Amino acid sequence: MAGSKGREGEMLESIYSVLALVFILVACVELGDAATVVDVYRLIQYDLAGVPFGSRLASLNHHAGSLPFAPGADLSRTVVIIPFREVNITFLRDYIMQRQPLGGLLLLLPQNISSESREEAEEGDRNNGKELIRSELAELEKLLVHVNIPYPVYFAFEDDKITAVLADVKTNDATGQPATATTGGYKLVVSTPEPKKLASPTITNIQGWLPGLKADGDVNQLPTIAIVASYDTFGAAPALSVGSDSNGSGVVALLEIARLFSLLYSNPKTRGRYNLLFGLTSGGPYNYNGTFKWLQSFDQRLRESIDYAICLNSIGSWDDELWIHVSKPPENAYIKQVFEVAWEHEQFSKSRVTAVTLSELSVAPELLESTGGLSDSRHFVNGIAVSRSVKLVAESLARHIYGHQGKNIQIFADGSSLAVNPFYIQSWLDLMSQTPRVAPFLPKNDPFILALKKELADHTAEVNVQHEALDGIFTFYDLTKASLNIYQVASVTFDLLLLLVLGSYLIILFSFLVITTRGLDDLISLFRRPPSRKVKMA
C-alpha cells in the first residue's frame, strides 16, 4: 500500500516538474514578429584625445515621431524620422548644439546613393541634382561627425515600407497627438548591447616591389620611384563609408599602373632602370598615420634611394582640372612636429623624401573631411576620369624612366597591348564601392585586405604586409550595423476599451443564457439574497 502510494507520489512529482518545465519553455518563446524589419547603420562613435564625438548610444525602444515638432512636446521618448530631403541643417545644428533631449534620430537616405542601386551617372539635369545631394550630404556628415550626440542616430535607405510608416506617422502627428504609450502608433526597436571600445585597432599597409634592371657590374642601388595611395575611409556611417572617390579611385589607379608596369617590366628588354615601389596605406583620415609608420619601417638605404613619390588622392571625378600639390621639405625636422597633415606627401617630406600628391581637390581637406563618407558613392566617380589619370601618371613615369622627355611617344596608347583597361578599372571601382573600409573595423585578415595583397602580388615581384596599431589619440566604438524592428502598437486605452466591451459581452451572454434556460426569476435570484430565510430564523 505505502509502496504504491510512494510510487504514485513520485509520478505526480515528476509530472509536475515536467509541466513546470513546459511552462517555462513556452514562456520563453521568442517574440520576433515585427511587421517591418529594416537594416539600419549607426552613426560613428569615437573619442579624439578623450573628447567624445558621434552618437553615444545604440539601443532604441521608443515611439516614432516626425517633423515638424509640436511646440512644447516632450521628445525624450520619441524617435524622430527625417527623410534626407527634409533635413534643414541649421535647424538640426541648433537642436543638437542646444542639447535638446530626443529619444533618437533616424535619417532616411535616398535610395539612389545606396550601393545596391545600379544607376549609371548621366549627364545633364541628373548630374546637377546629384551634385546638390552630394554637397548636402557632405554638409550633414560634417555636422554629425564633429558633435557629441547623447542619443542613438541611425541611417536607413528609403524604401516602400518605411515610407508608408512615415506617412502614417505624419498623419497621426498632424492630428496633434504625438505617439505615446496611451495613444498607439509605431514603435521603433533596436535591441543591441551597449557599444564597447574597440581594443587596439590595427592599420595594415601593403607594399609591392617591382625591381628594375641592374646592369652587370653596377654595384650602386638603383633609384626607386614610389606610387602611394591610401585605401581606408572614414564617414558618418562606417558601414556605408565606401569612399568611391576618396580614395577608391586612387587605389584603382595604383593597381592599373602596377599592372601596366608589370607588363613592361616582365620583359628584360623593356625593364626600366628604376625600381618601382607601390604602397597601399591605411590610416589616411587620421593624419596619414599609416604612411608615417610605413616610412618609419624603411631601412636607411631604401629611403635614400627613393627619388620621389607620387601620392594619389581622389582622382575619380575631375573634368579638366587636376592638381599637383608639393611642399618644401622642412629645414629642420626637429623644429616642427606637424600635428595635422593635410596631404599624404607631407609625411614623405617629414622623412626628407621628395613627394607630390596628385588630386582633383584644389584645397587640402580638413581633418576627417573628404575621407570617403556618405556622399561618396559609386555615382560620383567615373571610370573615364580614372583612366585619364592613370594614363597621365603612367606616361609621365615612363618618360622619366625610359628617358623620353621631349619626344612625342605614347607608350600606353589606346588600342595597343599596353592600353589602359577600362573594364579592369570599372570592376575594381565597383568592388571598392561595395566595401566599407573604415580602418578600425577592418580586421587584420579581412578578405578585402587579402584581395588587395593578392592583386598586388599578381603585378609585382614581392609583396609585404605591415600591421600596425592605430595612433592612440583615436578611440573607436563598435556596433555599426543593426536591425530596426517597426511595430504597430495599439494604445492602452484601446486594450482597456476592449476589456470593457468583452466584459459586457460576457455578462450579456450570461444573462441571456440564464434567462432562456432557467428563466428570468433565476437571474434576479442570483443577485438578491432571499430575505424570507432571515425572517424565518428570527
Added chain:
Amino acid sequence: MTVFHFFNCAILTFGPHAVYYSATPLSEYDTFGTSVKAAIVYLGTALVKLVCLATFLKVPENDSFDPYQELLKALIGFIDVAGLYFALTQLTHRNISQNHKFQAVGLGWAFADSVLHRLAPLWVGARGLEFTWEYILQGLEANANLVLTVSLAALGSLMWLRKNKPRTLVPIIYACAGILATMPSITSYLRRGLGWHFPKVVGFELFASLAMAFISWQLFSACQKPSA
C-alpha cells in the same frame, strides 16, 4: 501592454464556454464529466483526421480553391461526425436528460476545438508588440464555432438518440446536419475560391451559426412535442 491583449483575446476565445457552462442548468446537474469525455473523444478524432489528411492530401502549391482536394477534406470532415456519434451514443453518461446531454457534449467538443486550434497561435502571437486584429477575429470565430457545434450536437442527438421523430422533419434534420458538418469546407471555399477577407468570413460564420442555431432549436422543440 501585450500580455493584456493576450488576456483579452483569451477571454474572448474561452470565456463563452465557461459562461455557457455556468449560466445554463449544466452546472446544476454537474455534467462536467460528460464535457471532459467529449473533449477526449475530440482529441482522438483530431488525431485520426490528421493521419488521414497527411496520407491522402497533397500539399497545395498556391492558395487557390482546388475542388478535388476540398471534396477530400469534406469527406475527412465526416470523421468529425463519426466522433460526435461516438461521444453521444457510445459513452456511458450519468443519468442526465437528452436536453443536457447534447449541450454538454457540444460544449466539451467546442472547448477542445478552441484549445487545440487557437491557444497556441494566441500564446505565440498575441503577446508580441505588433498589433493585429487577427486574434480578436479568431476569438469571434471560436464563438461561432461553439454555437455551430452545439447545434450539430443537438441535431445529432435528434438523429441517433430519439426514436420517434415526425416523418416530415427527418429530411430537414439530415440536411441541416449535413450543412453543419460541411461548414469548414464552405468557409474554406469562401476564403480561397471567392477570395473573401478574414473579417468577412468571420461575419458569415457568426451569421450562419446564429441561423443554424435557430433552425436547430425549432427542430428540437418540434420533435419534443410528441413526447411531451
